[in-house]
Amino acid sequence: MNKLREAVHEYLNLRRGLGFKMQEAGKGLLDFATFMEQNRATYITNDLALAWAQRPLSAQPSHWAKRLGHVRGFARHRVATDPRTQIPPPGLLPFRPKRARPYLYSKEEIQVLLWAALKMPPRYDSSKLRPWTYYCLFGLLSVSGLRLGEARNLKIEDVDIEAAVLTIRGTKFGKSRLVPLHASTCKVLANYMARRRRHSAVQAASPYLFCSSLGNRLDSGEIHRTFYALSREIGLRDLSQSRGPRLHDMRHAFATNTLVRWYKSNQDPERLLPILSAYLGHVHVADTQWYLSGCPELMREAMRRLEHCWENRA
Numbered sequence: 001m002n003k004l005r006e007a008v009h010e011y012l013n014l015r016r017g018l019g020f021k022m023q024e025a026g027k028g029l030l031d032f033a034t035f036m037e038q039n040r041a042t043y044i045t046n047d048l049a050l051a052w053a054q055r056p057l058s059a060q061p062s063h064w065a066k067r068l069g070h071v072r073g074f075a076r077h078r079v080a081t082d083p084r085t086q087i088p089p090p091g092l093l094p095f096r097p098k099r100a101r102p103y104l105y106s107k108e109e110i111q112v113l114l115w116a117a118l119k120m121p122p123r124y125d126s127s128k129l130r131p132w133t134y135y136c137l138f139g140l141l142s143v144s145g146l147r148l149g150e151a152r153n154l155k156i157e158d159v160d161i162e163a164a165v166l167t168i169r170g171t172k173f174g175k176s177r178l179v180p181l182h183a184s185t186c187k188v189l190a191n192y193m194a195r196r197r198r199h200s201a202v203q204a205a206s207p208y209l210f211c212s213s214l215g216n217r218l219d220s221g222e223i224h225r226t227f228y229a230l231s232r233e234i235g236l237r238d239l240s241q242s243r244g245p246r247l248h249d250m251r252h253a254f255a256t257n258t259l260v261r262w263y264k265s266n267q268d269p270e271r272l273l274p275i276l277s278a279y280l281g282h283v284h285v286a287d288t289q290w291y292l293s294g295c296p297e298l299m300r301e302a303m304r305r306l307e308h309c310w311e312n313r314a
Contacts, residue, residue: 068092075088
């Protein structure tokens with residue numbers, strides 16, 4: 001193993017020790033080490049980093065920029081032990097990703113979606129629990145603001161019905177947190193777990209809260225396909241279009257509705273925003289602020305409060 005490859009492993013171990021998963025970056029940097037070996041290069045240069053990042057040539061600029069970002073992070077670490085290292089400048093392969101415009105679900109739309117999930121015909125006798133599984137999964141996403149991956153990873157031991165709290169482990173940033181639940185949500189989850197225990201020994205033995213008929217954790221692709229099918233069925237998505245409301249938009253709607261409630265109850269959203277940020281599992285409050293954009297009702301409540309402030313000063 002050459003020194004550069006050793007340095008890649010050291011860098012990945014360091015970052016993972018700090019809580020970063022480094023899954024995509026890890027694969028990319030090991031491939032970069034192979035590329036450097038093939039070119040008999042012992043230190044990073046901008047030209048080599050650029051040549052590796054722009055592979056394959058048919059990829060999108062966003063893919064190239066992400067690959068170069070992996071090298072840039074490693075180069076900043078490597079330059080401390082090898083001064084010959086060149087750090088690719090930020091202006092090289094610039095790309096600013098466009099965030100999808102969020103869809104703000106109404107309560108009625110969520111309710112129709114949940115009822116559609118319950119009405120799904122079971123494919124086999126072993127999949128009779130499937131409608132209830134998706135009913136509870138989609139319902140939990142809409143009332144908790146969880147990421148889909150966090151909900152998929154939930155285990156039975158993470159659900160404390162008596163304390164009305166979920167334990168979210170190994171989140172996006174490697175941290176765990178507690179998420180309180182409303183009494184009505186606890187009731188639905190308790191009912192679902194009881195149904196699961198009665199349905200089959202395989203699912204009853206599964207450690208995952210939301211599992212397939214084989215007891216495995218629900219597949220992410222299958223979840224999205226089920227959501228898209230139900231969305232088209234109830235009119236949330238057009239039959240001829242591939243784009244439309246996403247599952248992740250439930251998280252956006254949760255954050256927005258929370259802030260609207262704070263405004264309507266005359267609380268201080270600016271002071272409470274860090275609480276919402278911690279609840280959602282964000283590292284920076286700015287990440288939460290983005291979720292709160294583009295909501296007409298939120299803007300109306302903000303203007304109402306501003307007008308009230310002006311009236312008091314008059």
